[in-house]
Amino acid sequence: MERVHVAITRHVKPGCEAEFDRASRAFAIESSHDPGEAGVQLIGPLPGSTRGEYGILRTFDNREACDAFYASDRFAEFQESVAHLVEGDGVRRELTGLEAFFRGFGAPPPRWKMAIVTWIGVYPTVLLWTWLLAKPLAGAPYLLKAAVTITLAVVTLTWGVMPLLTRVLAPWIHAGREGRRG
Structure with missing residues (x-):
């Protein structure tokens, strides 16, 4: 569930x-x-x-x-x-969905801001796991490499990167929302 x-x-x-x-x-x-x-x-x-x-x-x-x-x-x-x-x-x-990472007050931030913050988190995370797993998974089938890389990236994003990014970038993410109510 x-x-x-x-x-x-x-x-x-x-x-x-x-x-x-x-x-x-x-x-x-x-x-x-x-x-x-x-x-x-x-x-x-x-x-x-x-x-x-x-x-x-x-x-x-x-x-x-x-x-x-x-x-x-x-x-x-x-x-x-x-x-x-x-x-x-x-x-x-x-x-729901990405909005859960951007928990906060009133309405969620604009989707374009959520997309930018998500990209800032996803890009280096996927690159890091791809680089770290290149040698250990060198002979593995492509779909297995992708599954392992994506699984580790999702775990890293969910419990590390996205909570950190949304906290650090909160002033920008929520800028201009004072006075709005969801």
């Missing part, structure tokens, strides 16, 4: 940021061991932002775990406990 990635964006009332941050962290820790929970990440406002926009990013093992979590009493109680700290309801979005 495919993992499910969900982003919820909340606008915190001025002066309530510290209390919301504490409540969110406690909830993240408390719920991090729920069945099907595969990870949670809390994101504070983007540097320079004055809008109090916070993100809660969750990954679930599958659709059933995701649906069960958001239908749970625990989630409803958390929502109720922070209602006085936030403006309106949170914006919930599922992240």
Whole structure:
């Protein structure tokens, strides 16, 4: 089954940021061991932002775990406990495909920016694995060489390169998005 990635964006009332941050962290820790929970990440406002926009990013093992979590009493109680700290309801979005690498606030960045960052990650990663595997796989059939190279490139991109690139390039990726809501 495919993992499910969900982003919820909340606008915190001025002066309530510290209390919301504490409540969110406690909830993240408390719920991090729920069945099907595969990870949670809390994101504070983007540097320079004055809008109090916070993100809660969750990954679930599958659709059933995701649906069960958001239908749970625990989630409803958390929502109720922070209602006085936030403006309106949170914006919930599922992240799919490349968008999951570009998790963040509001709408995803423009596709052309996602394509450029992805190319910056893919090109050197594929070249590196092709070079490193040239001798060890010298006599192997072409399809096997390609399968091994692509597998290692995907693993490297997923757990190393793309998270690093999206963090380092975040100011550019999200530039010009202040004031937009997804």
